[in-house]
Amino acid sequence: DSGVTQTPKHLITATGQRVTLRCSPRSGDLSVYWYQQSLDQGLQFLIQYYNGEERAKGNILERFSAQQFPDLHSELNLSSLELGDSALYFCASSRGGASGDYEQYFGPGTRLTVT
Amino acid sequence: GQNIDQPTEMTATEGAIVQINCTYQTSGFNGLFWYQQHAGEAPTFLSYNVLDGLEEKGRFSSFLSRSKGYSYLLLKELQMKDSASYLCAVRVYSGGGADGLTFGKGTHLIIQP
Numbered sequence: 001d002s003g004v005t006q007t008p009k010h011l012i013t014a015t016g017q018r019v020t021l022r023c024s025p026r027s028g029d030l031s032v033y034w035y036q037q038s039l040d041q042g043l044q045f046l047i048q049y050y051n052g053e054e055r056a057k058g059n060i061l062e063r064f065s066a067q068q069f070p071d072l073h074s075e076l077n078l079s080s081l082e083l084g085d086s087a088l089y090f091c092a093s094s095r096g097g098a099s100g101d102y103e104q105y106f107g108p109g110t111r112l113t114v115t
Numbered sequence: 116g117q118n119i120d121q122p123t124e125m126t127a128t129e130g131a132i133v134q135i136n137c138t139y140q141t142s143g144f145n146g147l148f149w150y151q152q153h154a155g156e157a158p159t160f161l162s163y164n165v166l167d168g169l170e171e172k173g174r175f176s177s178f179l180s181r182s183k184g185y186s187y188l189l190l191k192e193l194q195m196k197d198s199a200s201y202l203c204a205v206r207v208y209s210g211g212g213a214d215g216l217t218f219g220k221g222t223h224l225i226i227q228p
Binding site for chain 1: 146148150155156157158159160163202204206209211212213214215216217218219220221
């Protein structure tokens with residue numbers, strides 16, 4: 001158990017819909033990262049938040065957005081869903097900042113199926 | 116951009132040693148991670164190298180050569196439970212605390228009795 005929690009574990013929805021994935025980082029971690037893992041693309045970095053602010057963007061589509069709240073939990077919003085968005089979505093957290101501790105701990109993931 | 120290459124699949128025998136190679140081309144390099152991932156599960160941290168050389172941790176060792184853009188993960192005394200995907204990931208630091216990981220596509224390791 002990494003200490004990172006994600007809900008829901010599974011999500012099935014239809015094309016065109018909007019969903020929200022939730023992540024709670026390990027206690028004391030200020031950085032939260034979102035990753036998408038599909039069979040053909042591997043694990044892809046989407047976006048990073050640090051202490052409530054966006055820090056880095058990867059291959060995140062404009063239909064996707066995220067935020068980190070004052071209690072440090074984060075949400076990833078996926079809208080106008082397409083079949084190709086079906087994937088495992090992982091959240092990871094790390095101490096971040098000047099801690100020198102860069103290891104990222106991954107949550108169990110949310111499996112999204114778009115039908 | 117970043118480019119990370121590792122073999123797609125490897126097979127090894129229980130009790131033996133296997134080396135999984137990773138080569139990378141990136142700007143802003145600030146460390147290399149190895150993660151283990153069993154199918155459908157979360158990646159779990161194995162090692163982190165930021166300086167050249169070998170880091171040893173039990174049955175697992177990881178090596179880094181920054182000048183060659185090369186790393187390897189060495190697994191000794193292989194056990195059946197080591198059958199998994201091994202992901203090489205580069206940490207790219209671009210200032211202001213921005214440090215997402217770029218992952219290779221992973222090496223699927225099959226352990227045979």
